[in-house]
Amino acid sequence: MDLLDILRAIRRSLLMVILCGVLGSALAIAWSLTRPSTYSATAQLLLSPRLTTTQTDTNAQGTFVQSRIASYLHLGSTPYVLQAVGKDVNMSAADVAGKLTLSNPENTTVLVIQATDSDASSVVKIADSEQTHLAASITALETPAGSSKSEVVVTPIQNAADNTVTIKPPLKSTAVLWGITGLILGVIAALLRSAYDTKIRTTADLRRATDVAQIGAIPLDSRGKDSLVALHGLQNVLGGNAFHALRVNIQFLQSTLGNIFVVTSCERFDGRTTVAANLAIALAEAGKNTVLIDADLHEAAIARSLRLSEDPGLTDVLMGDCTLADAVRPSGVAKLSVLTSGELPENPNELLGSSQMSEVLASCASSYDFVVVDSPPLLSVADAVALTGASATALVVVEANKTSRPQLSRALDSLTTAGAVPGGIILNKISRKDSGAPDQSRSSARTARQRRQRAETSKS
Structure with missing residues (x-):
């Protein structure tokens, strides 16, 4: 990644x-x-040497006290002192130890006693008791045998009750x-x-999923709708530029793979029929005689999209009820003819895999520059595989953000197993940010606003 x-x-x-x-x-x-609020109370002790007639070197005396600060800090956390404090505040020595912190500011002989607890009165009692017992312990420790005076004077310089604060995060x-x-x-x-996401969302995802070339990327309309078939020119189709680019790639494939292209997909509702219809329109608008065949004999949609009647159609030709010439009709778009599905049969796979279907495709291939076939999805039925086995090239429509890598792999494997040729993949409904295509609906709206503004200006 x-x-x-x-x-x-x-x-x-x-x-x-x-x-x-x-x-x-x-x-x-x-x-x-x-x-809950936490309270902190601080008490301080100042340690200084007691001057005597034999101890006149003040610096030496200060150094003596400074050298013993670490011992005094340790003394304050010994069970001897903590138990005495605990007795005063009705706590165990361990509880007292968890609420006390002893420190010594650098280059000083001051001991800082800080007590922290959720009870404001308790912290004052703990700090004051520690101050009292620690001072008494230091005095006792530094009083020589036979003497009544300690060599270290311990002076309380800060009272806990006067230095209590509330601590909030x-x-x-x-x-x-x-x-x-x-x-x-x-x-x-x-x-x-x-x-862990196996869905194909971008062209980069598609490249990682398969070695089959991507020959088209159809952007999704900003309104979140699928592109609709244009009855009066591809310029009205959202993503029309993408179909123009797809047409160029199809014309390139024609030279090596023939002129029969079966548009299929992995699953239903991937936009397969819309892509097939718009591709056929794009080829026709480029001056190529094109026939669009609705071979989805399960859920035919071409006739409804182009507002044509279903009968007669492909099934009528395959069953010998009419000729191919009688079934093929104009679409309303110059140079584009349509062969609708006809009445949906009970055995579509047998019809599409029959020799009659091969003859229909061969006849169309000789009569038209391009034959575009809308077929069922590969993973739902075997019809598409049967069609591509009849000297046709498969174009697999992959819907972005829906089709997964395993689905695409199984679909392509089904084509390969049948000896079919996957000519390329069309990534449909791709985000415009990923496709790089301009949002034509927004551009059209902006153009309309500009026209209204110019009209209002001219009236005024």
Whole structure:
């Protein structure tokens, strides 16, 4: 997965990523607001040497006290002191230890005693008791035998009751931190989703799924609708430029694969019929005599799309009820003829795999520049395979964001097993961001607005 793939994966799941970030911030705010307040009380002890007639070197005396600070800090956390404090505040020594922090500011002889608890009165009692018992323990420790005075003077310089504060988590920084964490988790989820997503969404996905060439990319209308067949020119079809490009590729394939093209797909409702009809119109508008055959004898749709009657049609020709010349009719588009399906039979696979069907295709191939056949999907019935076995080239329509890689693989395998030639893949309903095609509906709307503005200007 390269950088472009990562960016595509994030873009496809952008809403999820944003929601993860928002959710992280919301949880942080909720946690901060519902968390009980914590109180902190601080007491301090100043340690200084006691001056005597024999101890005149003040620097040496200060160094003596400084060197013992670490021992005093340790003394404050010994069971001897903690048990005494616990007795005062009615707690165990372990509980007291969990609420106390002893420290020494750098280059000082001050001991800082900090107690933290959810009860404001408890922190004051704990800090004051620790201050009292630690001072007494240091005094006892530094009093020489036979003397009544300690060599270290312990002076309380800060009272816990006067230095109690309420501690609340920083709301803004916590929300930002959790929000960033949520975004990171959202990006990871998006990448995992993309890695395990087997749907074909872009041309890059299609290249990874198969070696069969992509010969067309039909963009999806911004309104989310499939392109409709144009009755009066392909310029009215959304994505018309894409069909022009597809027509060029089909003309190139004609030189090596013949002029019969069976348009099929993996599953139903992939836009196969619409692609076949618009491709036939594009070829006709390029001056090529084209015939469009509706060979989907399960769900025929060409006649309805072009507003033609079904009868007579392909089934009538195959069963000998009429001739091919009688069944083929004009479409309303210059140089485009249509052979509708006729009445839907009970045995479509037998009819489409018959010698009569081969004769119909051969006759059309000799009479027209291009033969475009709309056939059923490959994974639903075997009709499409039967058609492509009759000297025709298969064009497989893949609907973006619907068709999966396993589905496409099975469809292509069915063609290969039957000895058919997959001429190319048409990626249908692809996002315009991925196809690079302009949004013609928006362009048309913009043109209409400009015309109205010019009309209003001319009236004024």
